[in-house]
Amino acid sequence: MKIKITDHDALIVVDMQKDFLPGGALPVSGADKIIPNINMYIKLFEENSNPVYFTRDWHPKEHISFKGQGGIWPPHCIQDSEGAMFDENLYIPADNKFVISKGVLKEFDAYSGFQGTVLNELLKEKGIKRVFICGVATDYCVKNTLLGAVNLGYFTILLKDGIKGVDINPGDTENAIDAMMQKGAVLCSFSDIVK
Numbered sequence: 001m002k003i004k005i006t007d008h009d010a011l012i013v014v015d016m017q018k019d020f021l022p023g024g025a026l027p028v029s030g031a032d033k034i035i036p037n038i039n040m041y042i043k044l045f046e047e048n049s050n051p052v053y054f055t056r057d058w059h060p061k062e063h064i065s066f067k068g069q070g071g072i073w074p075p076h077c078i079q080d081s082e083g084a085m086f087d088e089n090l091y092i093p094a095d096n097k098f099v100i101s102k103g104v105l106k107e108f109d110a111y112s113g114f115q116g117t118v119l120n121e122l123l124k125e126k127g128i129k130r131v132f133i134c135g136v137a138t139d140y141c142v143k144n145t146l147l148g149a150v151n152l153g154y155f156t157i158l159l160k161d162g163i164k165g166v167d168i169n170p171g172d173t174e175n176a177i178d179a180m181m182q183k184g185a186v187l188c189s190f191s192d193i194v195k
């Protein structure tokens with residue numbers, strides 16, 4: 001399959017923060033291995049002057065999703081903490097990049113980068129019609145961000161060499177990929193993209 005990047009395309013990099021990488025508070029096994037691929041996508045979009053959106057989980061202390069508050073996750077990505085920072089190996093362009101913080105309110109969780117954020121407005125402002133999505137975790141925030149984009153009318157492309165799931169239950173990641181494709185997501189990898 002060949003996919004040509006156009007002016008109406010944007011890249012969304014989901015939650016590539018230290019806490020989601022090996023050694024972090026909520027590690028996604030193998031998430032470090034996808035960083036070189038994600039960096040290739042970021043550089044490709046940067047070279048084409050296409051915008052790149054970085055979502056980040058940005059929770060207050062005692063967030064509702066944390067175990068101590070009755071949630072299912074260990075405390076992670078607490079606002080301004082070291083673990084909430086983007087991984088050092090992630091390439092962050094100087095221009096044409098936007099950081100989207102989600103899950104910022106104590107009483108609400110947000111697995112989608114569109115939930116409680118201005119991501120849709122930012123994309124609309126730039127005339128974006130199609131989004132390419134990579135990052136972690138495939139079975140949580142990648143999935144929900146992609147389905148959010150579908151619901152808002154965007155064409156979606158899931159970058160299969162740039163995602164990693166947590167698989168709390170075996171098969172979660174595969175099921176998430178199936179669910180996304182069912183809703184119209186197109187699976188592609190770096191070698192499918194032509195300039």
Ligand code: VGL
Nearest residue numbers: 015057073136137140141
């Ligand atoms: C995520 C679990 C909790 C994610 C965020 O980024 O996929 N997963 N918070």
Ligand code: ZN
Nearest residue numbers: 057065077103
């Ligand atoms: Zn979270």
